Amino acid sequence: xxxxxxxxxxxxxxxxxxALAGYRVLTMVYAIGLFVSAHDQVARPWVALGYFAVLVVWxxxxxxxxxxxxxCTRPFLAVDLSVAVVGILLTRVAESPERIDAGAxxxxxxxxxxxxxxxxxxxxxxxxAFASTLVAVANLAERSGVPTRDTVHxxxxxxxxxxxxxxxxxxxxxxxxxxxxxLEIEAATRERERLARDIHDSVLQxxxxxxxxxxxxxxxxxxxxxxxxxxxxxxxxxVSGGLVPVSRVSEDAAEGALVxxxxxxxxxxxxxxxxxxxxxxxxxxxxxSLAEPGAPVPLPPAAARELxxxxxxALDNVRAHAGxxxxxxxxxxxxxxxxVVTVRDDGPGIPEGRLAEAEGEGRLGVALSIRGRLRxxxxxxxxxxxxxxxxxxxxxxxxxxxxSRGKAEQR
Numbered sequence: 160x161x162x163x164x165x166x167x168x169x170x171x172x173x174x175x176x177x178a179l180a181g182y183r184v185l186t187m188v189y190a191i192g193l194f195v196s197a198h199d200q201v202a203r204p205w206v207a208l209g210y211f212a213v214l215v216v217w218x219x220x221x222x223x224x225x226x227x228x229x230x231c232t233r234p235f236l237a238v239d240l241s242v243a244v245v246g247i248l249l250t251r252v253a254e255s256p257e258r259i260d261a262g263a264x265x266x267x268x269x270x271x272x273x274x275x276x277x278x279x280x281x282x283x284x285x286x287x288a289f290a291s292t293l294v295a296v297a298n299l300a301e302r303s304g305v306p307t308r309d310t311v312h313x314x315x316x317x318x319x320x321x322x323x324x325x326x327x328x329x330x331x332x333x334x335x336x337x338x339x340x341x342l343e344i345e346a347a348t349r350e351r352e353r354l355a356r357d358i359h360d361s362v363l364q365x366x367x368x369x370x371x372x373x374x375x376x377x378x379x380x381x382x383x384x385x386x387x388x389x390x391x392x393x394x395x396x397x398v399s400g401g402l403v404p405v406s407r408v409s410e411d412a413a414e415g416a417l418v419x420x421x422x423x424x425x426x427x428x429x430x431x432x433x434x435x436x437x438x439x440x441x442x443x444x445x446x447x448s449l450a451e452p453g454a455p456v457p458l459p460p461a462a463a464r465e466l467x468x469x470x471x472x473a474l475d476n477v478r479a480h481a482g483x484x485x486x487x488x489x490x491x492x493x494x495x496x497x498x499v500v501t502v503r504d505d506g507p508g509i510p511e512g513r514l515a516e517a518e519g520e521g522r523l524g525v526a527l528s529i530r531g532r533l534r535x536x537x538x539x540x541x542x543x544x545x546x547x548x549x550x551x552x553x554x555x556x557x558x559x560x561x562x563s564r565g566k567a568e569q570r
Contacts, residue, residue, distance in 0.1 A: 172328055173227065175280050179273060180225050186270040187218045193264055206253040210246055210266050217242055218270075231281050240278070240290055243271040247297040262309050265301060269313075275321045284325030291318040352531045367479070432457035435498065438467040439489060442474060446484070451491040456498055458556065462536050466500060466556050469532045469540065473502040473552045481506025481550075497538070497558060503551040509544035529554070 191214075194207050201207055221239065224230045246267035254263050265271070271294055279287035295314045366387045373384020435456040443449040458466065470489065477487045485506045492499040529552065533540040536556050544550040 172280055172331060175324075175328065176225060176227050176231070179276055179280065180222050182276070183218050183225065183270065183273040184222070186268065186273055187214060190214070190264075190266065190268040190270050193268055194266070197263075200258060201253055202255040202258070203253050206249060207266055210249055210253070214242065214246065214267065214270070225277060228281060231277060236274075236278055236281060236290075240274045240293065243267050243274040244293060244297045247271065247294070247301050250301050259302065265298070272317050272321070275317055276324060279321045279325035280328055282325070283329040284322045287321035287325035288318070291321045349535070352535075433460050433463045435463050435466065435500075436491065438463055439470060439491065439500070442470065442489060447474065447487045447489065449489045449491070452493050454493070456491060456493045458498060458558070462556055465532045465536055466498070466538075466554060469529045469554055470500055470502055472529050472532075473554075477502075477504040477506060477550075480509075498556045500554045500556075501551060502554070503549060505549045508546040508548055509542070509550055 191211055194201070194204075194211065198204055198207075217239075221235070224232075224235050247265045250263075250265045251259065253266060275287060275290045275294055278290035291314075294317060298314050369387035370384040373380040373382070373387065376384075435458050436451045439449060439451070474487055477485055481504050485504050487502060487504045490501040490503070492501075529542075530540045533554055533556065538554065538556040540555075541553045542550065543553070
C-alpha cells in the first residue's frame, strides 16, 4: 500500500509575528502624526525629519524580517533596538529643554515597544527584560535623570508587558513540544495497531496453523511446529510491545513553526464510495451464509476495507475456535445513520473471561483485528457469546463518521 506524508504546522507564536509587523507600521504612523501635529513647536525640526525618514525606510524595509522567528535574527534585533534607542536620545537634540520638561513624547514614541516585543517573541522573557532595560535607561537619559510621571508609566508598561509576553511565548513553545510528542505517540500507536492487525490476519495465523498441524503429524513436523510456536510467541510480544515511531519533528526555518510529519496510508478515497456487499461476497461459501439488502451499501473505500477485514477476522476466529465444520452467518443491515454487520456462528461459544485472558497473553485478534479496526472508524464492535450457544459479533460503522474520517485522511 502506498504511503504519503502529512505535514501539520503548529505555531502559536506565528500570529504574534504578524501582529508585531502590523504594530510597527501603525506606531510609525502614530509617531509621525505626533510630530506633524506639533512641528511648529519643535526646536530643530530638521533633526526630527531626518530621523523619521530613516524610521519609515527601516520599518517598511524590515517587514519581512519580522514575519517569523527564523528571519528575525540577533543582528537584526540589535540594529532594530539601536534605531529605537537612538531615536529616544535624539529627542534631546530635536526638542527644546522646556518641551522635554513639559513631557513632550520622544521621537519614536510607542514605536520603541515594537523593538522590545520582537526580543520577547524571539527569545522569551529574559531577552525582553534586557531590551526593555536598555530602553528604560535611554528614556531616563533623555529626561536628564528626572523622568516625568508619564515617562515612568511608559517605561514600566513596556517592561512589564514585554516580560509577560516573553513568558507566554516560552509557555506556548513548551506546549507545542508537548503536543508534538503526544501526536508522535498517537501516530506510533496507530501504526502499531495497524501492523498488529495485518500480522494477526496473516503471519500469526499461519504460525499457529503450523504449530497445530506439526503436533498432529509428529516426528520432524512436531519439531517444526514447536519452532513455529516459539516464533508466534515472540512475534506476539513484539506486536503488543512497541515499534519505531512513524513521525518526526523538525524546525521549519521558513515558517519558524514546529512541524510534524506523519507517514500514513495513502488511501485513495477519491474514487467515491464502494458497495460493501461486493467485498463481503467473497466470504460466502458452503458453511458461510451471507444475507444482504437488495440495494447497494455504500461506504468510503477505507471504511469498507477495514470493516471487511474485521468480518474476515471474525470468520477466522470461527474456524480456529469453533472448528472447520462450524457454520457461520453474515447479516448486513443498512440503517439510516450506520451500517451494521453481524457475524454469528453455531460453535461452542466463548467461556466468560476468555477474551480478557487472551488479550493479556498477547492474543490480540478480537482487540485489534476487530475492535481496533472499528474504533479507528468511529464505530463499535460487540461480542456476545453464551457457552454452548455460539458467538455473535456485531459491527457498527457510522456513515457520517467514516466519510468524514476518509476526507480527513485525504487532507
